[in-house]
Amino acid sequence: MLEFFKIAFDLVIGLLGLLILTKILGKTQITQITAFDFISALVLGELVGNAVFDQKVGIIQILFAILVWGILIYVIEIITQKIRKTRPFLEGKPSIIIHKGKIIREHLKKNKLDINQLQHLLRSKGVFSIREAEYAILETDGSISVLKKSPYEPPTRQDYKMAEQKVRLPITLVSDGVLIHENLRESGFTESWLQSELKSQGVATYKDLLYAEWHEEEGLYVQEF
Known part of the structure; x- marks a missing residue:
């Protein structure tokens, strides 16, 4: 039982360590998987995996390995930013x-x-x-x-000499029955306004909605469960 608890504990610590490292290094480690990033992901996963199932390796060793590898990645990222000639080798080129x-x-x-x-x-x-x-x-x-x-190429408004139209992002107000209060405030509306709008569309409460969004040009769009 103690052995299983240790494995679970090591996994949690390893996950937290990798999560913190990913936050520090930035989103490009996830969204732009270059050859170097792919190697980094494999090595980090291997470090945690080996540490979990190796009885001789403890939490300190896991965190130390993640820290050292994170520093190496960070240093290489700095090098590629400062020295352009290293980019083709480390990051590749289009x-x-x-x-x-x-x-x-x-x-x-x-x-x-x-x-x-x-x-x-x-x-x-x-x-x-x-x-x-x-x-x-x-x-x-x-x-x-x-x-x-x-x-x-698809025709554009410019091709037809049409007037330009402002581009506005839709704002998600409800997701999976949960009201997103910060988005509602950003839209300049209140919960009572939303409730009134929903009633006009035959919806009793936002908790019945799978999704709802507001668009300045098109108004409120809702989809029930």
């Missing part, structure tokens, strides 16, 4: 794989991509035919950025 509508075969081979994989990446960006792409850039995190040829 690669143009379609240039003026033509596939650059050498760049495909260099990045270990075949045509099927290229088509898959293009489809993820809404491009279902290679002929639609004017430029395609393989980013350092493995994603692709695509600039379509002019005939395949």
Whole structure:
């Protein structure tokens, strides 16, 4: 029983340590997985995993390992920010794989991509035919950025010479039956106003809502459970 308690305790400490480290290092460690970031994630997970199941390793060793690895990552991040020449090696660099509508075969081979994989990446960006792409850039995190040829680009308001329209973000007011008070205040409304609006739409209380959002142009949108 004591052994299971120790494993659980080590896991909690390891999780907290990794969470704090991720907060310090920033969101790019999660959202932009470069080759270096991938190695970092593997090593950190391995450190905690080995520490949990190795009886000779205690909490101090876990935290020390996380601290040292975190310092190494932080130092390398500083180096890449200050010394531009280190970025291609440590972070990689984008690669143009379609240039003026033509596939650059050498760049495909260099990045270990075949045509099927290229088509898959293009489809993820809404491009279902290679002929639609004017430029395609393989980013350092493995994603692709695509600039379509002019005939395949959707028309814009500017194309039709329409007046510009202000862009406003919708504000989530209710999520899973829970009222988000700070968003309601940010919108400039009160709970009594929301209750009145809901009654006009035949909803008894916000607790019956799966989701509700406010948009200045379109008003209140609600969806019940």
